[in-house]
Amino acid sequence: MNVIGVDLGGTNYAVGLVDEDGKILARIEGETKVDEGPDAVVERLVDSILNLSKESSVSAVGIGSPGSIDHVTGTVKFSPNFPGWIDFPLAEKIEKRTSLRVFVENDANAYALGERMFGVAKGLDHVVCLTLGTGIGGGVITHGILLRGSTGIGAELGHMNVLPNGPKCGCGSRGCLEALASATAIRNFVREGFERHPESSLFKLKKPEFVTPKDVFDQAKLGDHFALQIFNTVVDALAVAIGSLVNIFNPQMVVIGGGMANAGDFLLDPVKERAKNYVLPTMVGTYKVELSRLGKDAGILGAASIVFERLFER
Amino acid sequence: MNVIGVDLGGTNYAVGLVDEDGKILARIEGETKVDEGPDAVVERLVDSILNLSKESSVSAVGIGSPGSIDHVTGTVKFSPNFPGWIDFPLAEKIEKRTSLRVFVENDANAYALGERMFGVAKGLDHVVCLTLGTGIGGGVITHGILLRGSTGIGAELGHMNVLPNGPKCGCGSRGCLEALASATAIRNFVREGFERHPESSLFKLKKPEFVTPKDVFDQAKLGDHFALQIFNTVVDALAVAIGSLVNIFNPQMVVIGGGMANAGDFLLDPVKERAKNYVLPTMVGTYKVELSRLGKDAGILGAASIVFERLFER
Numbered sequence: 001m002n003v004i005g006v007d008l009g010g011t012n013y014a015v016g017l018v019d020e021d022g023k024i025l026a027r028i029e030g031e032t033k034v035d036e037g038p039d040a041v042v043e044r045l046v047d048s049i050l051n052l053s054k055e056s057s058v059s060a061v062g063i064g065s066p067g068s069i070d071h072v073t074g075t076v077k078f079s080p081n082f083p084g085w086i087d088f089p090l091a092e093k094i095e096k097r098t099s100l101r102v103f104v105e106n107d108a109n110a111y112a113l114g115e116r117m118f119g120v121a122k123g124l125d126h127v128v129c130l131t132l133g134t135g136i137g138g139g140v141i142t143h144g145i146l147l148r149g150s151t152g153i154g155a156e157l158g159h160m161n162v163l164p165n166g167p168k169c170g171c172g173s174r175g176c177l178e179a180l181a182s183a184t185a186i187r188n189f190v191r192e193g194f195e196r197h198p199e200s201s202l203f204k205l206k207k208p209e210f211v212t213p214k215d216v217f218d219q220a221k222l223g224d225h226f227a228l229q230i231f232n233t234v235v236d237a238l239a240v241a242i243g244s245l246v247n248i249f250n251p252q253m254v255v256i257g258g259g260m261a262n263a264g265d266f267l268l269d270p271v272k273e274r275a276k277n278y279v280l281p282t283m284v285g286t287y288k289v290e291l292s293r294l295g296k297d298a299g300i301l302g303a304a305s306i307v308f309e310r311l312f313e314r
Numbered sequence: 315m316n317v318i319g320v321d322l323g324g325t326n327y328a329v330g331l332v333d334e335d336g337k338i339l340a341r342i343e344g345e346t347k348v349d350e351g352p353d354a355v356v357e358r359l360v361d362s363i364l365n366l367s368k369e370s371s372v373s374a375v376g377i378g379s380p381g382s383i384d385h386v387t388g389t390v391k392f393s394p395n396f397p398g399w400i401d402f403p404l405a406e407k408i409e410k411r412t413s414l415r416v417f418v419e420n421d422a423n424a425y426a427l428g429e430r431m432f433g434v435a436k437g438l439d440h441v442v443c444l445t446l447g448t449g450i451g452g453g454v455i456t457h458g459i460l461l462r463g464s465t466g467i468g469a470e471l472g473h474m475n476v477l478p479n480g481p482k483c484g485c486g487s488r489g490c491l492e493a494l495a496s497a498t499a500i501r502n503f504v505r506e507g508f509e510r511h512p513e514s515s516l517f518k519l520k521k522p523e524f525v526t527p528k529d530v531f532d533q534a535k536l537g538d539h540f541a542l543q544i545f546n547t548v549v550d551a552l553a554v555a556i557g558s559l560v561n562i563f564n565p566q567m568v569v570i571g572g573g574m575a576n577a578g579d580f581l582l583d584p585v586k587e588r589a590k591n592y593v594l595p596t597m598v599g600t601y602k603v604e605l606s607r608l609g610k611d612a613g614i615l616g617a618a619s620i621v622f623e624r625l626f627e628r
Contacts, residue, residue, distance in 0.1 A: 068596060126464035140562075142468075143459050149564020150440035151600045154456075156561040161554045161592050163478060171594050173557070240475045243487070247470040248454075248562070250463020278475050280485050282382060286465045 002056045003307040004049055004100070006063040007299025008107070010034060010081035013041075015048035016300035017056060020308070022118030024297060026052055034081065038088050046097040053100065060101040062306030063090065064110030064299060068153050074104040077152075105306045107299070109146055109155065112139025113309050114302030115255050120290045126251040129292075130157055130241070131258035135170070136178040142249055146309070158182070162240040180237035183260060186213040189230045200226035217263045238271045243278020246287050257292030264291065316370045317621040318363055318414070320377040321613025322355075322421070324348060324395035329362035330614035331370060334622070336432030338614055340366055348395065352402050360411040367414065374415040376620030377404065378424030378613060382467050388418040391466075419620045421613070423460055423469065426453025427623050428616030429569050434604045440565040443606075444471055444555070445572035449484070450492040456563055460623070472496070476554040494551035497574060500527040503544045514540035531577045552585045557592020560601050571606030578605065 002025065007014045009032060016027040028048040032041055049061055067079025074091020076082065091102040105113070112129040121127040125144040131137040138157025140147040147155050158178035159171055166175025167185065179185050187209075193200070194208040201224045202211050219227035242254050256268065272289045279287075294301055316339065321328040323346060330341040342362040346355055363375055381393025388405020390396065405416040419427070426443040435441040439458040445451040452471025454461040461469050472492035473485055480489025481499065493499050507514075508522040515538045516525050533541035556568050570582065586603045593601075608615055 138562075142456065142461055142463070145457050145459065147456055147563070149456070150566045151564055153594075153596055153600070154562065154564030156564075156594055156597075159561040159594050160558040162475070164476070164550065164554055173592055173594075236478065240478055244474040244558070247473040248452075248468065249461070250465055250468030250470075252464045278487055280467075280470055280473050280487075282467055283470075286467070 001059050003304050004052055004058050004061045005300040005302070005304030005307075006045055006049070006061060007303050008032065008041075008045070008063055008065045009299070010066060013045065013048075014300055015045065015052060016297075016304065017052040017058070018300065018304035022301055022304070024300060026055055027300065028052060034083070038082070038085050038090075039093075042090070042093045042097070046094060049094065049098050049100065053098070058100060060103065060307045060311065061094065061098065062110065062303040062310075063094075063102065063104045064107035064303040064306065065090065065104055066107050069104050069106045071103070071105050071109075071148060071152060074102055076104070103306045103310050105146075105303075106148075106152075107302070108137030108139045109148065110139075110302035110306050111137065111257065111298055112141055112155075112255075112302075113146060113305035114294060114298055115139075115257070115292060116141050117305040117308055118301050119255065119292055119294045119298075121253045121255050124252045126249060127253050127255060128157070128242075128245045128249055128251045129255045129257060130177075130238075131298075132182060132238075132256060132260035133258040134183050136182045137258070140249060142251070157241065157245065160241050160244065162237045177237055177241045181234045181241075183213045186216055186230060186234065187211070189233065190216065193226055193230070197226035200224055202227055213260055214262070217266060221266055235267070235270045235274060239274035240278055242271065242275040242289060246275070246279045246283050250283065251287055253287060254289045255292050256289065257294065257298055261291045315373050317618050318366055318372050318375040319614040319616070319618030319621075320359055320363070320375060321617050322346065322359070322377055322379045323613070324380060327355075327359065327362075328614055329359065329366060330611075330618065331366045331372070332614065332618035336615055336618070338611055340369055341614065342366060348397070352396070352399050352404075353407075356404070356407045356411070360408060363408065363412050363414065367412070372414060374417065374621045374625065375408065375412065376424065376617040376624075377408075377416065377418045378421035378617040378620065379404065379418055380421050383418050383420045385417070385419050385423075385462065385466060388416055390418070417620045417624050419460075419617075420462075420466075421616070422451030422453045423462065424453075424616035424620050425451065425571065425612055426455055426469075426569075426616075427460060427619035428608060428612055429453075429571070429606060430455050431619040431622055432615050433569065433606055433608045433612075435567045435569055438566045440563060441567050441569060442471070442556075442559045442563055442565045443569045443571060444491075444552075445612075446496060446570060446574035447572040448497050450496045451572070454563060456565070471555065471559065474555050474558065476551045476558075491551055491555045495548045495555075497527045500530055500544060500548065501525070503547065504530065507540055507544070511540035514538055516541055527574055528576070531580060535580055549581070549584045549588060553588035554592055556585065556589040556603060560589070560593045560597050564597065565601055567601060568603045569606050570603065571608065571612055575605045
């Protein structure tokens with residue numbers, strides 16, 4: 001049984017034809033062009049879906065979309081980066097045009113489903129996923145169930161507080177995990193630290209506004225003092241969050257994904273080690289912390305997993 | 315259908331005959347006397363259960379026990395305040411002696427079941443419970459399911475980190491909710507603050523070691539500076555934890571119980587208000603924060619709810 005997974009991002013989208021083993025048989029990518037409005041985006045997705053469904057019989061389509069999703073109706077209730085998408089019936093629109101059954105899920109939730117179906121957390125019933133990118137997304141599977149919460153907007157793990165009175169977060173609060181350990185947070189630390197740390201090798205490479213999280217990790221690895229300071233802030237915030245999440249969910253695995261997971265063991269090892277400071281002694285040995293290995297396929301595979309999960313649920 | 319609920323505490327126990335509406339028809343209380351060993355405790359519980367089951371036909375017994383419980387077998391894996399209770403087959407021992415089916419659950423989990431069945435959270439499927447006492451216990455119901463976690467020791471909400479590098483916690487970590495907002499934490503703040511705040515009205519009443527959390531709340535209400543400082547620490551810690559819990563679970567309700575819930579609206583109102591600083595704007599209006607109204611019956615009713623939950627599950 002093949003399915004189609006749609007990774008709908010604010011900038012780009014990717015549509016893949018996926019088999020039951022998580023192999024992507026074909027894919028089409030393009031720019032989302034959100035500014036052209038929801039119907040134009042639907043057109044682009046429909047074209048890609050119809051193209052891929054010509055190649056093989058397809059049982060259904062899964063869409064991982066940012067924002068607040070009504071997963072029952074497949075409606076986008078609202079999505080910060082998709083202006084005008086308010087109560088937009090995404091599934092219905094695409095079903096009408098493709099005659100395929102369409103399921104929509106929040107992208108971070110889809111990501112967790114993908115890790116459980118095809119990733120490092122394959123087959124596990126208790127998984128906490130963090131995606132470290134521009135923001136920090138969260139997805140939780142507990143007792144085999146995707147944690148959506150009472151109104152479908154749960155698992156906002158990026159907005160756990162890890163440092164009261166810490167840096168301002170985009171959500172309006174202070175000290176959220178996202179305000180300390182996302183790519184945006186790192187870029188902010190760099191810009192704010194420029195005047196105090198002009199000697200940092202970060203600024204020998206580029207102007208502050210062009211320094212990337214990768215640059216910070218690379219220079220931290222080389223021992224640059226300011227880069228290491230930022231790196232330690234990121235690691236500590238992740239350690240606090242993971243410690244609390246382990247104490248809350250008693251999961252089998254915590255998966256770290258998203259672009260920043262590319263930092264590999266240089267990030268993973270200290271996070272694992274320092275998380276132990278916040279984990280109950282009784283929890284030691286009950287969980288693993290792993291990096292995602294789905295890479296850039298995570299979005300399509302997560303979206304495809306929505307279909308497998310829904311069809312399996314029935 | 316009547317059931318028996320057993321609230322097994324480190325100091326006292328209470329056994330109640332409970333009907334389906336949560337009415338306690340009869341009760342027997344006594345000292346646990348943990349030092350006499352597990353079999354002596356079992357004898358006392360068996361006597362009480364047999365006495366109560368004489369009065370009415372009883373379908374089963376539920377026991378809420380501190381510590382790490384294997385809820386499938388009804389075994390106490392270990393319990394910090396019950397020395398020697400290691401892999402102790404509590405359910406089996408009591409079943410043999412009473413010929414009644416016995417279910418055992420961690421007491422904080424039982425508490426959450428009780429709130430959902432008979433308390434302020436009646437009928438809700440998404441509930442987070444915090445019990446503020448000597449320690450801080452947690453119980454979570456998400457999507458109708460009791461969150462036990464992969465090895466049955468989840469929902470340790472008292473050990474969420476709410477202040478990195480905060481006060482030392484009994485678990486070995488620093489800055490856990492329990493280290494800032496439990497009765498023990500308050501007693502510690504009082505003792506540690508005595509030398510710096512000898513003018514506090516707290517110390518006009520009693521020696522530092524005899525000052526209770528209630529004294530602190532009473533004096534805070536009267537405007538005592540040091541008592542207010544402690545009170546604010548407690549409120550802030552609870553607000554941070556509740557904010558994160560709302561963002562994680564997207565619950566319909568957060569219930570605050572335990573002895574400290576007796577502080578009433580004086581505690582509840584500022585906790586509710588300050589929690590808003592840590593809750594995502596999208597979560598506003600999706601949840602309530604309420605005080606438990608089960609009072610001293612919470613233990614028996616929680617234990618009784620275990621039976622209703624298990625029999626209903628089937």
